[in-house]
Amino acid sequence: MSSTKDYTVGWICAIATEYVAAQAFLDAKHERPEYLPPHDNNDYTLGEIGKHYVVVAVLPEGEYGISSAASVARDMLHSFPNVRIGLMVGIGGGAPSPEHDIRLGDIVVSAPRDGKGGVLQYDYGKTIQNQSFQCTGFLNQPPTLLRTAVTGIKAQYESDGHTLEEAIESVLEKKPRLRKKYQRPGSSSDRLYQAGVTHSTNDEANCALACSDNTSDLILRHERAENEDNPAIYYGLIASANQLMKDALLRDKFAKENDVLCFEMEAAGLMNHFPCLVIRGICDYSDTHKNKEWQGYAAMAAAAYAKDLLVRIPVNKLEAQRRISDVLSSIERNVYEAHRDVKDLALEQRRAELHRWLSPPEPSTNYNKALQRRQEGTGSWFSQSNAFATWKSQRNSFLWLYGIPGCGKTILSSTIIEHLKSLSIQSLLYFYFDFTDTEKQSLRGVVCSLISQLYHTCKSAQEPLDALFSSFRDRNTQPSCESLCKVLQKMIKRTEEVWVVLDAIDECLECKGSPTEGLLLWIRDLVRLQHKNVHCLVISRPEQDIQLELSRLVNKKDRISIQSDLVNDDILAYINAKVREGEGLKRWRGCQDIQKEIKEGLAQKADGMFRWVACQIDALEDCLDYPTLRTALNSLPKTLDETYKRIIVAIPDNYKENALRIL
Template sequence: MGPDDYTIGWICAIQTEYVAAKEFLDEEHDSDYVSRNDNNTYTLGRIGKHHVAIAVLPHEEYGTDSAASVARDMVHSFPNIRLGLMVGVGGGAPSTEHDIRLGDIVVSSPADGRGGVLQYDFGKTIQEQSFQQTRFSNPPPRALRTALTGLMAHYEANGHQLDQMIDDVLVKKRRLRSKYRRPHPDSDTLYRAEIVHPSHRLLAGSASCIEVCGKDPARLIIREERKEDEDNPAIHYGLIASGNKLIKDALVRDILVKEQNVLCFEMEAAGLMNHFPCLVIRGICDYSDSHKHKEWQGYAAMVAAAYAKDLLSHVSTFRVSGERPIREMLAELEEQTRVGKDLSKVVQEHHRWQKEYYLNDEQRACHRVFKTSDYEGQKNINPLKVDGTCKWVLEHRQFCEWRDSSHNDLLWISADPGCGKSVFSKSLVEHELHNHRELTVCYFFFKDNETQDSLATALCALIHQLFTRQPQLIRHAIPAWQKSGDKLQGEVDELWRIFSNAGTDKEACNIICVLDALDECHEQDRDRLITLLSKLYMDKSPTAPEQHWLKFLVTSRPYEGIQSRFQDLTSQLPSIRLRGEYENDQIHREINLVIEEQVNILAKRFILPTSAKARLKAELLSMEHRTYLWLYLAIEGIKETFHKSPRPSEEEIQSLPLTVEDAYEQILERGARWNRDNVLKILQIIVGARRPLTVGEMAVALGVATSPELESELKLGIERKRLEQQLPQWCGLFVFINHSRIYLIHQTAKEFLVGSTAGIAASNHGWKHCLSSVGVERCMARICVGYLTRFELKKLKQWPAQLDKPSDKVRSVELLQETDDPDDTQAFWDYAAEHWPAHVQSVQGQKIFLPLNIVCELYNTDDERFQYWFQVFRDPFDQYEIPPQMTAIQLAAFNGHSDVLKILFQTENLDLNAQDQDGRTALFWASQLGHEKVVQMLLNKGAEVNTQGGYYINALYAASSRGHEKVVQMLLNKGAEADFQGGHFGNALQAASSGGHEKVVQMLLDKGAEVNAQGGDYGNALCAASSEGHEKVVQMLLDKGAEVNAQGGYYGNALCAASSRGHEKVVQMLLDKGANLNAQGGYYGNALQAASSRGHEKVVQVLLDKGAEVDAQGRHYKNALYAASLKGYEKVVQMLQEHQHLATLRIQTQKRAILADSGPVSPNGDCARKKTRMDMPAHGK
């Protein structure tokens, strides 16, 4: 044999792969002929009819460069090599779409015009930004692709014999068994992305991952065992990511999985892209995370080599001879590279500019502002969809029309509790509407807690996802972020403006937004969102084809309040609602499929005879009120019964729950046998907490709640690990732990527990409505105040010592919240410090929950304890600009603590009108936040009503801007000046008008507020109301004599203000009142330019129909046509051009008519008029 006889090149990266590869040679040859400068180690041999050269990278040299060097030397020593294989181990990238497990095989497979290998530049990775992909490989040679297709078909029909091939090798080579045989399946553990292997244990290497990280189901992603008819190991075909740095971070892994659908990570294949066109075959030995599985490396190498041998058996020698030698291809490539160097420099410069343009520090900082929630984790809490379910939506005519439409569209899906709405939403995001190059999918899952029930949080999540996928759109957010900074996170109107403008930008790709469980959004925010959606889709033509579109899908329960809010929209667009409550028959049929599947699983797991299996299935199918939630609870209850039974096959299911509520009763009653009081306390804490608590926080809270005395030093907290073990026993399925946080199983669980009455003792009347809202608030207030007043501050001071500010020290305790320290009582500090005032405020005037003197300890501003809790408390309230120091009375007013205020009033030398650094008083704070009782107490005590200070200037101004009617009336009755001028809004009337607070506007007008008073950013009240589209307020102001053409403020006049924001009805109202159509002034210059620059087609048409001048010159833009063209609003440009053309035609027609009346036109264009008697010369006699 000579070097020209070898046509297959096989490259390995490490010794383990090299050993495995050699074992699958049918015969081995001598390797004496190697080029002088070739540094590779070779094993030569035959597999089937092919002569193969196997090479391995130098010891402990990894990465793309080393692989390239080996490939170059190989083709010099063996010039006739025509096909390449890169065979070895890699890190798996499991996902809901690809169930990749240890020992599986991933084969690089071209798709969508791309090669099977993605090279990425890890060095360019930026937190919260996409990876910088640099290139895709070319497809492998045709001969390999053809063989790959044949092998795939063979495996589909007959399965594979890879394990048998490995066994045959290990029978011959017994010394390889311990390292290369398949490990026990129990060692295949996939940890959740946020669970990181402790670094010090990794370095020590003394313990296995399971010993260090454990097998707690809460830390793992649980996967069903593979069925007998499924391949194991499985073979996956798709994209392999290759770079120069080992991926050891599950969060980083998941980004590439999400963005590029990557199946595997490795470090060599990208180096072969220009040197060695090949197919890459990887056996999975770990999950590309911090948890290494060394015991799988040998088997993974073996199974990859076995697959490579099987593949070569499907490669014909005839097809190999038809491929060009790789050496010839490299010679051509080198010439092309030399010629293309200059072009490469140009491309690199363009990429550098593009990176600076899209990913500069300012834009990255702006992008990070919108990451206010763990929206992905909140989605992932929901279970996966079972095959064959959710068809009641997916195959519904209305859903299909919405999905397939090519215009802006909205679909509202309503359905009863427990029907799988959130499961459907999750599946929609992850599968049916998966992100790809032409589509961006954004989502938010509402939940009835303060971290997930806010419209501002939802909008931030949508914007963050949109800018992650389409970073060029971030320009829509930069001005607002530069103006407001982090405060932008709470400014709903501005967030909506950013999102809607970016989403309708001509450079945007198609966008779909999925909003799940709208019924769990805070009521005021929910109404506001529906109003915004209604306006968006009523302003935009719902059926006109768009170059790109913005669609929303919203799910909720069929609540009357939501239905009434959607009424205006559904009356115009009835197709937007899909009523799941009318699809119960279809939902029941789907649940029946799940019942059958679950019964089969139970029968297999517990070895049930056919008769028991049939009986169980019949019982489940006989239940009338079948929902997914009910079925889940029922099946889990049956599992528990079978687990405890010595003979599951003979076990009789005593009583299946008839409803979800019956299931809840059974679950809690079983847990109550262990410790009823603890169960009740835990439920009180979970329901009462403003956000889901961590296990560490719950351990402390439960310890405080069960402590008999708060007057003395408390032994705070119970052991966290013990609680984590006991919680499933005490509460069963009613609660679950996800990412170390504790949740109720479903929103219906909270509704089951909390009644409208004062609470019923669970011991006497079961568990339904065993809690009351007041009772849980009282419980949480007692826990938080007791904890803060008795906690040993020295523990905060000790951790960590190098931090200076109290807030830094306190925030750092988050690092300790899940430690093994049994006395980790710091864990609850953040929650208690932030939320105790709200809990106390909720039980004002109720039965005493704690002696008030204990609460007042927290108001001692001279105490070191105050500084620690107050710094944590003020952080989330940035929108209120809470100063670093407040007096006790100012803070009590801010919190609405009237009971505390009574005690403070008894203090000597009390300064009722003390002002903070911005001039705000206690009355100001109480008025802004609408604390009516506190406002009345302060006024009765003699607080100065017109003190100036702060963004809102005075108390009346602050109350008016928030629409607090009773507070406004109290202040006016005490002599507040209705016309006081100053600040952002100019006066109280403008503030109320901007917010659309009709009753407050009327009260101010009745008190004699000047309707045309000038000042502030809007200029006057009519401009303020017009800019925000508050039609009723606009009408009130006009009826009171507001000057429709008054000039001033940012917009110049009311018509410009309404036009710029697209408020068609307000525009018409102003025009009907005589608004000057072409009045100049303000930022935009005139109304037509304002509407054109923002793409408001309907308003543009109204203005044109009224005779607006298209060519009128303005300030920021030259004219309306220029403004629309600059912003890319093609439809508006067309409307303006058509209007210009028609106007020109009218002028020409009028001119011709005049000329026709005047006589024929002379060649020089002058009119040759008919001579009249007056033109005749006078004749004398």
Template structure:
């Protein structure tokens, strides 16, 4: 029964719900309901008034069908205007949890964590190149009264347990009709599927369509199809094996946004971008937290994946409402009355924000220009922050603590001057994981808790990767350090602004000298700069490694630069000033990892504690300090469904490199799909990493066809999942790669055993793709048209650049198809437009300008010297492109001596000059091709010819300090 009426000023707490079922749960938690009060003309909210845990509360729900941050903000603004004494609010309802720690039926409460407030708006940020996203939506912290209450309640739960079950029991006693849906029953099953396993729909009604009237909707308002309320069609073997437990209350980060998340991969990507600490996703809280003092309480009803349904929603709403009631029970009403009203808090926030906007507008304009999306990679081609997030989010909690506690690390950390910590480790020991752990530790310790401007600390990281060596020359790596240590500052240094202006005007990259000078300036701006370089052994070559280290030593001479290096052993010479801290996979870390993976094994393991212990013991022993081996061995058990089969597999396990070889061999034998084997062969043999789109087209090619059949495109995740853990989808680069460099080494060393025909098959597939009818129209006439072609045919760039590398020694039966390709002017133009785009100023090709190249130009470019006589029957030996380059220019430029010899023997003119005035002899002299210089002179090349700048082959050789060639030309 409703009590006597109160005034608008009597209510101090506001509860905001998004859905009617959330409002129902909140109302059911009221100790007493009050009579309603009239609304002002401009307030269209519907309120329920009452008391809860001795507080007078107002409950409001978003209008039916309206969801998202803006709707919540509108409801809250009207509420505090109508009820001016409200001190704070509670956003109470349901949300999606982030496994594995959070489960269905749990409660998540927004509290500050890792330097972030309790709620963070994940879709408020700046889009950057290659789908990067710099998050900027950091919202207000909880009011102090709520933070204190949460802390008090957390302690109470530890000692006495939660009152949520009692509140739910009281609710069902008071409202028996709610018992069926709003309390937990045996019909509520908590099933969490593996992140890469999508929902399998089952058909319940064959009729083509029905009215949406009366259809069930999920908590975001989306219509739920009849077959989406259960996962009866899903493979339960792909569900995580987890022991049952009671409801748990979690405290930490809630990510809020305006987009429904029904994709586990997308969910995990957002979580990684936000530091890996997100517990829950929802769609209204950010609208409240941006000014309105409140806490967000969410009952977990799904996992934000494709298996999302509405089965748990009512119960999740009930546990959230029950927690809200329990939270209010530990807040004295007098303490609430003493707090400032929500209206005053919001007014103060608005005034502060306006003041800050005025102060930083000029700085923001400057910084935005330099960091603009279009120029996202102007300084560094690789975003190592994304790599850092991707690696660190896969770390098991507690991993590597032994490293952080080691005296050698703590001395490096707390020293007073430049130091170098060298951390060698065998392949697969977990060096990259330790590097990411250190970077995260440094950022948490220094960047998230900075104390003063006089104690500024910088943190930068490089992840060297044998598969990205083309983007990891020493100047690329130094440029990335410069980017990390300068562009993250509040005010961009003047030198960086100058370099950026030059880039915008001339589209030229900064020189290595300019990069290093600015890096010197950047490190001196910090009291200490920590630089972590992972996998030094995966540098492009010894020269790159030596140059990088030399530059780092120079930086240590002028500033306090703490350098940490990880690498395989025996890469660096012993130095007295370099402290060594070897990295190994500790038994504790390996066991922690194995424990987390046991739930992915057969139910036979789940039911046998002795077998679980045996697996942990045997795998940890066989791994012998190698994380990678533990990963491969646990993977080898996933398809074993009897205790005998598991025991046999355990008995096979070896240690060290022999163990790796055995694990790779066993993994390959477990691959059943021919398409997965084909994908693996591409990954092993390809000249560079292939993106997802490229790989899909590569696998869809059918030799002998003239067009790509789009119905032959595969689901790449499904194919990767069939590769027995040997292949992974890199979420940072969106490319397909092997699980580890040792896998690449193993399969390349044994390629004749595993993929005897791979090179030829890939060459044939490339040739087929390049010969498609689509490309016979020739080169695209504009940059936009070319970009469109590359989007529709993503494999074209790879095929154009690398098809010839897969031929090796050309078989006689393949000569005719290649000749046919090179004789088709349209195909040649299309291929050359992709293959011969270059930064070399002499070759004035661009993606928007066809270069008038024919087959005679391409053959020397790809060193197809045996085809020169046949091609010369169709195209002149001295034909020129639009820069007047002849086939002899191309052969010389590429250092192909046999092709140069063949062209000269067939009668090519050695003295024809390009538009720049350069002859083949100019090019050979500058490039240092001694044998080609000698051959050209022998065939009558003019050693005194001058280019348009007056330079001779001799002056070009002198300029490059090529003494042997200088003597040859004198």
């Protein structure tokens, strides 16, 4: 009986079909080892190819991907310390292109290209059409000994052709029970569909029955000539990820941009930890048309090539290779890092999928826009008020700030948010309703946005959303607004303290919604959450329906009107800054009397209206000489407040609601 120390070649398979093919090409089989370390969970087949002792291992049933392959390699190296080179042999998805006429049954061998080691690690969103992907790493190239052998066998095949088909036939003659599954299928089953033609995800039938045979749906290719190698062997980049590639559009894009020949799921877990050559028999085209009929033969073709390769390597050269166990400590460290990287990558990918699924509106655009318009130091009348201090300190606190259009409500809300951010509050959630953006006019929009913000800021709150997300197999189907509201409540209950700022709720189209969907009733339910520290601040116009509902919910002292006398100091600071430092009025900087006239003219009619002041400053910037400027100052229009009131009075009652939203 041989010792585990005698084996110098490690051969790893991902699935049982590949494992059977590897065993079939052993020249001799050895007995299974009587003892393995307790931590080794691998199943091994031992044997010989040429003069080399080979140990073959397979991934556990039902486990695929980068981390599983890394675990199998780690255990193999512990149990067989003299392994010097590795082979990852099995099946993969081809990436045919005009440059590479890859067909089912062909073989792809990892080989360095353009500074890339032969295996390219990538990841992408969903394994369906029209999703994005990204490269996540370029991995080590195979050992020099294996790359030299590849060059030798490549030259041999080019000169004399190969006998892989004969070798497969010889194996099947010795093991006739394998013939049904592992012999070469008929060429008629090798269909390459146009990239836009997909196999229904709900149809398990064979493509021959489920998909069209119209020539317009297929990419037609000539039969290979008798003097052409069949199977053909290709050398180049193999793309490896933790998910199965099933997207022909992504396949073609990736193949064109990176010259990738094949896609698979395990090699990226090995290359930096296990000196390894990857050999893949092509069983499908990395699209929705998976073809299990070719898996057996593709595994046989890859195994036959691997045997030819090993036979070319002299025993003394292999024994001169450094043992992988000599660098075991660094390998274990790298495997740990690979596990961590894969976990982090999976987490980021799940977050990206969640974001696409929720499609939450992004409130930061409104926040940043308002901050740009804000004059430094404004809003202090509120941030230093007793009402704000009480709101911050009390449990389950609520404030309603209201004012007429143009008085600076949105700028004030951004000032409040900025102040809360300066306190390093973790669970700060905010949203801006916006009549110019349809995504920011609904209860669903605000709930999705708050859920997304809380999910990313509070780890303890993530489970309810994860559970809801996992219950939806179809990621194109979104949950009901009612279920989202329930999830948000559950998330808030898992959070120690939550701060919510909602701006311009009057611009929500559901303020008068049904009891299950109405924004105002949702705010009521949010504030009345039991045993939670929820601080909610709402800003709006004083519309009748909002006043009616919030007057029941909010004490009089917690309803603050943004009146002109409160914001006059802010407006004066804004006017001073624009007159002294603004680019549009810089022509008057040397004329203090004129600057004073401008400031006084604007201040006298501002009447607490930020928007009116901004509009008038824009108009004054167009005055190129003093007479024109003075005329403009003397004819300043009524404030927006007065104009607003006159317009509303003149509008018929049945049009007032829409008019109010526009104004």
